[in-house]
Amino acid sequence: MVDAAASTKGDLNLTNLVKEFGDFRAVDDLSLLIPEGSFFALLGPSGCGKTTTLRMIAGLEEPTSGKIAIGPTDITYAKPYARPVNTVFQNYALFPHLTIFENVAFGLRRRGIKDVKEQVTKVLELVELGHLAGRKPVQLSGGQQQRIAVARAIVNRPALLLLDEPLGALDLKLRRQMQIELKWIQTEVGLTFVHVTHDQEEAMTMADTIAVMNEGRIEQMGTPVELYESPRTVFVANFLGQSNLVKGKVEGTSGDDLLVSVHGNRIIVPANRDFAADNHENSVLIGIRPEKISLEHAEENTLGGGIITDISFVGVSTQFQVQMPWGQELAVFEQNDGGASHLQKGDTVSLSWKPQFTFALDGTADVDAGTSVNPDEE
């Protein structure tokens, strides 16, 4: 059973996974296929069920119903120590009484592997901490402990490596550095990584595929670009980056475009970016990312009569808050290339953008979904 760790590889397949804690459904009928060798991120706010999902894959929680399989092997009810899965825990959970060498060797020794010394030395070199083999975990910095936690897991060459908010305890600069390093390690060792995080930037930097989770379900799954450019739900639009969402009514179509009346302005949405196609009777939500909007150049889609209420300079760009005639505040990011530098607080401006950047979402959804969650909390 234990030897499966070395041989059985394959895709991770979650089928109709449900986990209930009393009356609370932490994970709600989740199905997911994670291809072998991919860097997959489960992204969502705290309490969305992402960590519970991870713990079920690791075997630390038992699913209420559903199935977990790696390749052809059903591991739904296998004990944690009998699965070809290793975890990098939040706060690392290194063994404080063992040296770094013995921490890394732990899994190998349990499986009765012969060349422990050689393998541990190799993986410590990979994370560039070979010189610390004789130390105890408390003698290491946070970043070093983090790398040892990764080394302790990947030395076992699991079919699947689970990372539970592995960078949460590091400061911002170190986190950026470790993101690149982890990505590099993943390419180097070629294992499937499943990364749980609430940090959208982290997920976008590292993962090939991201599943955005909310209230125990997957809202949307795709590449970082797909999720950012074409969010299909209000939650995703707001949770990944920032979005301006404005209510409008569908007026008709023109060729391949959807025509929407937004407070008297005609807005064009390409049909393939209309994600509310099955619910046009009521209103739709028109979405546009702040950096796609121009205050200078006129484009096909324009909302006029906005008044600048706030300007903040953030280096590469300047962020404007613009109050629209119907009271809503919209965000606009302008590159600091000289174009918008003359604008002042109180100026009246028009917001313009190319139709291809517009997306339409179900108008019955809560406009604030995904905004109230603080992405920096645990």
Added chain:
Amino acid sequence: MAFVAAVSKRSSVVRGIKRPSTPYLLLIPGLAWLAMFFIFPLINLAGTSTQTPGDSGEVGVYVQTFRFANYIDAFSGARDQFLRSFFFAFIATVLALAISYPLAYAIAFKSGKWKNLLLVLVVAPFFTSFLLRTVAWKQILGNEGPVVAVLKFLHILGPQSGLTASAFAVVTGMTYNFLPFMTLPLYASLERIDPRTLEASSDLYANGITTFRKVTFPLSLPGVVAGTLLTFIPAAGDYINATLLGNPRTKMIGNVIESRFFDIVDYPTAAALSFMLMAAILIMVMVYVRRAGTEELV
């Protein structure tokens, strides 16, 4: 700049005047107490241990002659009780550990909302007198008591035999009396273990037994060391259990010292025995702590 200068000046004032003296002042009551009730009696006792009877021959009058042979005489007269003390204390410590570990483990990891209640129950015996609780064991183990009745019914005990006034009763009493001293440090160290390290162990291919052997137990070693010391040291010097639950052949070194002091009024021998007991325990503890190698963990 001026602000920085002002702040650093103020903090240096704080450091210069207030800081150093306060900790020392706070130490004074404790140090005075120790000097008066520990160091002074100890020196006094050391002096007494080398005295010999005065010329008058009057009982209880001794003069200082620096007779170190007192130690040899004292030891040869009480060798059996010495060995018995350490043996009983050792057995009681092992038993207390065997009983306390599962108890502490259950309280730390499995008790949920009952945790505080269980801890109170562990400490609850302290609300009644040590003597009373020891006397109670006389009844529990007595010939009319429930334990003997059950054991006789099961034919483990013969019809004529009993449990009181025996080595068994003494060790049982000691085990019972020192149980909380074992349980509490064990609980404290088990409770400190991050449950995620146990999950990490099971994630790294260790089953329940291996996880206990390789992670839980090593991490609880500080508690094991503290608990065994807190049990063994007082148990080795104990004489109440031997007095109330034992017989003349279960006398411990504590009983000898007590009777030398109060019955025979042989102060030098009693003092010499006390010192030897102290030294023996000190050496054993040092060897033990070094062997356990837990300095880093505590």
